Amino acid sequence: MRCPHCGSLEDRVIESRENASGTSIRRRRECLACSYRFTSYEHIEEKPLMVVKRDGRREPFDLKKLERGVQKSLEKRPVSQESVEEMLHELEDEAAIVGKSTHEISAKELGEMVLRKLYALDRVAYVRFASVYRMFENVEEFVKEIERLSENVTPLGDR
Ligand SMILES: [Zn+2]
Numbered sequence: 588m589r590c591p592h593c594g595s596l597e598d599r600v601i602e603s604r605e606n607a608s609g610t611s612i613r614r615r616r617e618c619l620a621c622s623y624r625f626t627s628y629e630h631i632e633e634k635p636l637m638v639v640k641r642d643g644r645r646e647p648f649d650l651k652k653l654e655r656g657v658q659k660s661l662e663k664r665p666v667s668q669e670s671v672e673e674m675l676h677e678l679e680d681e682a683a684i685v686g687k688s689t690h691e692i693s694a695k696e697l698g699e700m701v702l703r704k705l706y707a708l709d710r711v712a713y714v715r716f717a718s719v720y721r722m723f724e725n726v727e728e729f730v731k732e733i734e735r736l737s738e739n740v741t742p743l744g745d746r
Contacts, residue, residue, distance in 0.1 A: 588616060592623035634690045636683060638697055648692065650679055657701065660716035664709050674704045 589596055597619040604613050612629040636648040654675055661671060681700055686692040705713040717732065 588625075588627055590618035590621065590623055591625050593618060593621040595620035636686045637691050638694050639691050640694045645691070648682060648686075648697075650675060653678065653697075653701065656716065656719070657705070657712075660705065660712040660719065661709060664712050666709050666712070670708060674708060678704060 588598055590598060595618055598616045599619060600614050601617050601624070602615040605611070606613070614627045614629070615624060616627060617624050637645040638648050639645050654671075657671060657675065678697075678700060682692050682697060685696060685700075702713060702717060705716050
């Protein structure tokens with residue numbers, strides 16, 4: 588860390604002390620260049636990613652829950668467990684990137700992310716997921732989506 592006295596980046600830690608709840612660490616440091624002593628604090632980044640539902644309620648992002656939904660839509664489909672796991676890892680990463688600054692992702696965004704992945708993986712699972720999670724506003728929209736699928740048009744582009 589940069590010495591507040593001389594600006595040198597070389598220091599040694601003299602003492603580290605964790606707070607009672609274990610959420611932060613206080614370190615006493617000594618500059619190797621000028622021997623100035625200073626303190627730094629480390630805090631745990633503990634804001635979880637929250638999923639904002641349509642009615643405005645928030646719940647923590649839950650990969651297990653997402654996995655159950657995905658597995659359900661893939662029931663009896665010829666998709667390997669490995670592909671499913673890979674997909675879930677990608678989803679987790681992408682959701683974290685989307686929610687990087689706000690720590691939030693809308694359920695709709697998350698759902699569309701899942702749909703894009705499922706679309707590439709298995710079309711039947713895609714339709715199942717979309718219908719179970721009511722990703723569409725109404726029946727007409729859903730039917731339109733199915734028609735688009737059968738026309739082999741990418742359903743989730745720029746809208
Ligand atoms: Zn210094």
